[in-house]
Every structure is written in structure tokens, then in C-alpha cells.
Amino acid sequence: MTNNILDFEKPLLELSAKIKELQSFMDEKGLDLSEELMKLKERAAKLQREIYASLNTMQIIQIARHPNRPTARDYINYIFDEFIELHGDRKFSDDKALIGGIGLIDNQPFTFLGHQKGKTTKENLSRNFGMAHPEGYRKALRLMKDAEKFKRPILSLINTPGAYPGIGAEERGQAEAIAKNLMEMSALKVPVIVVVTGEGGSGGALGIGLGDRIMMLEYSYYSVSTPEACAAILWKDVEKAAEAAEALKITAKALKGLGIIDRIIKEPVGGAHQNPEEATMLLKKAVLEEYASLSKLSPDELINQRYMKYRNLGVYNNDWNDVLEGEILKEEVE
Amino acid sequence: MFKDLFGKPKYVTVRTRTKQEKEDISPDSRLWTKCNSCNQIIFNKKLVENLLVCPECNYHFRISAKDRLAITIDEDSFQEFGQEIFSTDPLEFPDYKEKLATARARTGLDEAIIIGEAAINGYQVVIGVMDFNFMGGSMGSVVGEKVTLAIERSIETRKPLILITTAGGARMQEGMIALMQMAKTSAAVKRLDDAGILYISIMTDPTSGGVTASFASLADIIIAEKGALIAFAGPRVIQQTINTSLPEGFQRAEFLLEHGMVDMVLSRHEIKDTLTRILKIHQVGVSNYD
Numbered sequence: 008m009t010n011n012i013l014d015f016e017k018p019l020l021e022l023s024a025k026i027k028e029l030q031s032f033m034d035e036k037g038l039d040l041s042e043e044l045m046k047l048k049e050r051a052a053k054l055q056r057e058i059y060a061s062l063n064t065m066q067i068i069q070i071a072r073h074p075n076r077p078t079a080r081d082y083i084n085y086i087f088d089e090f091i092e093l094h095g096d097r098k099f100s101d102d103k104a105l106i107g108g109i110g111l112i113d114n115q116p117f118t119f120l121g122h123q124k125g126k127t128t129k130e131n132l133s134r135n136f137g138m139a140h141p142e143g144y145r146k147a148l149r150l151m152k153d154a155e156k157f158k159r160p161i162l163s164l165i166n167t168p169g170a171y172p173g174i175g176a177e178e179r180g181q182a183e184a185i186a187k188n189l190m191e192m193s194a195l196k197v198p199v200i201v202v203v204t205g206e207g208g209s210g211g212a213l214g215i216g217l218g219d220r221i222m223m224l225e226y227s228y229y230s231v232s233t234p235e236a237c238a239a240i241l242w243k244d245v246e247k248a249a250e251a252a253e254a255l256k257i258t259a260k261a262l263k264g265l266g267i268i269d270r271i272i273k274e275p276v277g278g279a280h281q282n283p284e285e286a287t288m289l290l291k292k293a294v295l296e297e298y299a300s301l302s303k304l305s306p307d308e309l310i311n312q313r314y315m316k317y318r319n320l321g322v323y324n325n326d327w328n329d330v331l332e333g334e335i336l337k338e339e340v341e
Numbered sequence: 342m343f344k345d346l347f348g349k350p351k352y353v354t355v356r357t358r359t360k361q362e363k364e365d366i367s368p369d370s371r372l373w374t375k376c377n378s379c380n381q382i383i384f385n386k387k388l389v390e391n392l393l394v395c396p397e398c399n400y401h402f403r404i405s406a407k408d409r410l411a412i413t414i415d416e417d418s419f420q421e422f423g424q425e426i427f428s429t430d431p432l433e434f435p436d437y438k439e440k441l442a443t444a445r446a447r448t449g450l451d452e453a454i455i456i457g458e459a460a461i462n463g464y465q466v467v468i469g470v471m472d473f474n475f476m477g478g479s480m481g482s483v484v485g486e487k488v489t490l491a492i493e494r495s496i497e498t499r500k501p502l503i504l505i506t507t508a509g510g511a512r513m514q515e516g517m518i519a520l521m522q523m524a525k526t527s528a529a530v531k532r533l534d535d536a537g538i539l540y541i542s543i544m545t546d547p548t549s550g551g552v553t554a555s556f557a558s559l560a561d562i563i564i565a566e567k568g569a570l571i572a573f574a575g576p577r578v579i580q581q582t583i584n585t586s587l588p589e590g591f592q593r594a595e596f597l598l599e600h601g602m603v604d605m606v607l608s609r610h611e612i613k614d615t616l617t618r619i620l621k622i623h624q625v626g627v628s629n630y631d
């Protein structure tokens with residue numbers, strides 16, 4: 008775990024190294040320095056609180072993209088008592104960037120879908136960095152239809168920089184695959200619970216992300232475009248990514264405020280990568296709570312509520328003058 | 342028939358002006374246009390007569406929503422609805438309000454789409470037409486709402502739906518609210534589909550990103566206009582990602598036809614007639630299985 012340390016984590020790691028040092032010094036010499044130790048620990052806790060309370064969006068993105076952040080596979084291992092991976096879209100291939108299967112969580116059957124990133128470069132290459140091709144979305148749809156047939160709720164975990172922008176992906180209908188999923192997911196007769204666990208990269212995330220409950224881990228992000236691409240497109244300047252990141256309002260907190268997501272799932276102190284087991288347990292708890300409330304709804308109620316949730320999404324005004332309160336604009340209109 | 346809309350010399354000079362083109366335009370630009378494809382000088386009068394298609398090389402110039410309507414529907418048949426819905430600036434995104442005002446002034450439209458009821462050679466339809474000149478035809482809350490209203494009007498009146506797209510994708514300045522319009526419009530198409538109503542999508546140059554990856558790709562019949570760029574990810578993004586050159590004709594309408602993504606590629610002159618024939622077949626067919 009000495010690799011992949013984020014800049015803002017450094018002072019904390021230095022402090023915890025000091026604590027360890029002091030501890031072993033005490034043990035070695037048989038001295039009682041517990042008061043000093045206590046003070047150091049308090050300082051560390053305070054520093055941690057301060058750092059994590061004031062993270063900017065780019066820092067949150069760094070946590071979301073952390074190589075040691077739990078992946079779909081980790082969540083499966085920790086929260087499913089029983090799990091069988093199912094492969095292939097039955098049309099072209101099996102997409103390793105988007106995995107799926109069936110299993111039991113606390114004896115409740117679930118169909119699982121999730122983008123799969125790797126932790127090493129080698130693994131990432133085989134997983135295409137969690138960027139799915141149309142086959143991934145079509146496999147997901149096949150499994151969702153299967154879930155509907157067997158009345159299994161669906162758990163979908165999002166963690167992708169985006170759908171893969173490549174020649175084959177375009178040739179085989181990346182857009183159609185995502186569109187079709189959105190259309191079909193809107194009317195599935197079973198509960199669909201979605202959690203953004205890391206990166207929520209635009210259409211590639213949404214392609215398995217239409218559901219009854221949309222949740223985000225505390226340090227994940229969900230965006231219409233990466234801040235880098237946004238800065239490049241709008242301001243022709245990649246250096247302005249940090250500015251774009253703030254402007255796009257992509258953090259869990261901001262999106263909860265905008266009504267895009269329903270719930271934020273707390274992460275262990277320092278982020279999910281610091282304590283994957285605790286992170287997965289917090290996710291499991293939230294998923295089961297949401298499932299408990301959704302399972303009370305009839306299929307019709309479920310579909311209608313889901314439809315209205317999306318039908319009502321949008322912010323607009325009925326009077327142009329309310330929208331533009333500037334004189335600058337009138338000049339342009341002349 | 343195109344006098345009101347098409348006759349405006351203003352339009353021809355305003356359309357798709359890139360920086361390069363701006364430099365190319367001489368003081369005579371009210372009279373003639375240089376073709377983007379073959380570089381021939383074409384008199385605007387001739388270009389307008391030819392539905393803004395180059396008479397020399399068949400290059401299809403991008404056209405405004407109003408002009409598109411004029412060449413697609415019966416004269417005086419357009420009954421707009423869903424007016425008085427305006428984008429706000431929910432994220433307080435830098436320069437968004439100014440861009441909206443500029444787009445509004447430039448296009449004479451309130452947003453990147455207009456919707457209404459109309460007739461096509463007498464067949465009653467609900468139609469929505471997007472305009473690339475309005476912030477790159479991007480889909481924010483208003484476009485999403487208007488597409489949904491058009492779909493709902495189709496369900497209500499049982500009139501076929503025709504959506505003519507040209508779009509750069511989701512509107513960045515509305516962030517995730519814009520992305521969610523993909524979900525909203527696709528969910529609405531599902532209801533249209535369940536209601537058994539005909540939906541024809543016409544993708545024109547360019548149609549990409551969140552619009553391609555939602556309602557535009559979900560029609561019963563998908564028509565691509567000749568030469569149109571139709572994509573999920575734009576060619577530049579793909580080039581940057583894979584770092585090799587792209588195949589000839591990649592992501593053009595003809596390429597999509599070859600790969601089974603659209604039903605047909607039509608030149609601008611063929612669209613109205615083909616729509617009429619599709620509408621005719623569906624009208625005959627409906628009662629047989631009721």
C-alpha cells in the first residue's frame with residue numbers, strides 16, 4: 008500500500024508513521040509515553056477530519072479513481088453469500104469490462120451488474136479500464152430480462168470512465184445499445200438499485216444506471232463529461248479541468264442537492280480504498296434497506312414511480328424574462 | 342413554398358459558419374456560397390432551390406429547424422406546442438445564460454428543438470425538429486422536456502411521431518440534469534412503443550452523443566440523411582483514444598447503413614416522399630389487427 012498515495016493523504020500517512028514509530032519505541036524501551044501517543048493520535052484524527060471535510064472536486068475524483076478502490080469483484084466477494092458469474096451477450100462476445108451474474112445477499116436472490124476495472128495495468132488492459140463495448144450493455148440487458156423473468160431485484164454498480172470510444176464499439180452500435188437499455192430499464196417489473204461506486208462516466212454509466220434508487224458512494228463522482236473533456240470542449244483548455252470539475256457539480260453531495268440521486272453512502276475514514284471491507288458492508292446495508300422499501304411495491308407501482316422519477320427530471324422556466332436578468336443579453340439579442 | 346423561410350438570404354449566410362468559412366466569405370456572400378465539399382461557388386438562389394444541397398457534388402449543407410420543417414411538412418400545417426419552456430441555469434454554469442441568449446438571437450428559436458403537430462401530404466403527425474445552430478443542438482432540460490411532450494402528444498392523439506435530430510450530445514452546461522434527459526426521453530419512447538404508435542427518427546448531420554444514445558436510436562424506422570455524421574463518440578475522441586487513423590467514411594450515414602444501424606440513407610429530396618409512403622403503409626395496416 009506504499010504505492011498510489013494521493014497528495015492530500017501524505018501528511019496523514021506521515022503522522023501515522025510517526026505514531027507507529029513511537030509505539031514501537033515504547034515497546035522496545037519499555038517506556039510509558041502513552042500521553043504523547045494519545046496527543047499524536049488526536050492530532051491525526053483532527054487532521055483527517057479537516058482534510059476530508061474540505062476536499063475539492065478534483066481530489067474527490069482522485070479518490071474515485073484510486074487504483075485500490077474496491078471494484079465490482081470486491082463488492083461481490085464481500086456482500087454475496089453465493090455468486091455465479093454469467094457471460095456473454097449471445098450476439099457477439101463477452102465484455103470483460105462489464106460483468107454480471109446471479110447470487111444471494113442475506114438469502115435474497117439478486118441479479119448483479121457492474122463495470123469491472125482492474126487494479127494492475129495488466130488486469131486493467133484485460134478489463135479495458137472498465138470501459139464497456141456494446142456487448143457489455145447487451146449482456147446487461149439480457150441479464151436484466153432474466154431477472155425480470157425470475158422476479159429477482161437488480162443491483163447495478165457503476166464504475167467507469169465512460170463507454171469505450173472505439174471503432175468496433177461504433178460499428179456495433181454503442182449508442183443503440185445504451186439507448187435500448189434505458190428504454191427497457193424504465194419498464195422492468197423488478198426493483199433496480201443503482202450505486203455509483205467510483206467513476207460515473209456519462210452515457211457509459213447511465214447505460215446500466217436507470218433505476219428506482221440511485222445512490223452514490225461519498226467519494227464517487229457522476230458526470231455528463233469528464234472535467235478534462237469539458238474544459239477542452241468549452242474552453243479549449245485542458246488546464247481548466249479543476250474549474251470545470253467544480254462547475255459541472257458532479258460530487259455525491261452536489262447531485263443529492265440537485266435531486267439527481269437519492270442517497271449518499273458513507274465511506275470509511277479516508278475513503279473506500281483504506282478499508283474495502285467496511286466500505287462494502289456500508290454499501291450492503293444501504294442496498295438491503297432500499298430493497299426492503301422497494302419490495303413492498305407492486306410491479307405497476309414500481310414502474311409508475313420509476314417513470315415519474317425520470318419524467319419529472321429537468322429544470323426549466325416558463326418565462327424567458329425570469330431566466331435572463333441581464334442587460335448584457337438584451338444587447339446580444341438586438 | 343419555401344419563400345417565407347427558405348427565401349431569407351440571411352439564413353444561407355448564417356448557417357454552419359466555421360472559422361475557416363468565415364474567412365472564405367467575401368462581401369458577395371449574400372449572393373453565393375462556397376461548397377464545403379467541392380469548393381464550387383454556388384449561387385444562393387440555386388442552392389435554396391436545391392434544398393441546400395450542392396448541385397455539383399450533392400453535399401448536404403446543414404439546415405435550420407425552420408427550413409427543415411418547410412421542406413418536410415405541408416404548407417401552413419404546423420401547429421407548434423410546448424412553447425414557453427425556457428432553459429434556466431440550474432448549475433450557475435459560467436457563460437451559460439449569455440450563450441442561451443446568443444443562440445436565441447441567432448436562430449430565432451427558444452431552444453434547440455421545436456415541436457408541433459403537422460401534416461405530411463395530408464397525413465397527420467407530431468413532429469419535432471432540432472437545430473444545430475442552437476448551442477450545437479445539445480440536449481438539456483428543455484430539449485428533453487419538449488421531446489417528452491411530443492411523445493406524450495403522440496400517445497394522446499395516436500398520431501405518428503417524427504423526430505428529426507441534429508445534436509452534439511447532452512448539454513454540458515446543465516451537467517447531470519442534461520445526462521438524465523437521455524433516461525427521461527428513452528422512458529417516454531418506451532410508453533410510445535407500448536402504445537403501438539409509429540415513431541420515425543431522421544438523423545441528420547451531425548447526430549451524436551446523448552441524443553444518438555437515447556431517443557434518436559429507438560425509433561421503429563430510422564432514416565439517415567445522406568452524408569450525415571452519426572455517432573456515439575465523436576471521431577476526434579476516438580482518434581485520440583485509439584491513436585490510429587479512422588476508416589474511410591467512418592460514422593457517416595452510409596457506414597451506419599452498412600453496419601445495420603439505420604434502415605435507409607436518403608438524400609434530402611427523397612425524405613418527404615418516403616415519409617409519406619411509410620405513413621401510408623402504417624395507416625392501411627393499423628386497422629387490420631385491431
Ligand SMILES: [Zn+2]
Nearest residue numbers: 376379395398
Ligand atoms: Zn459541392
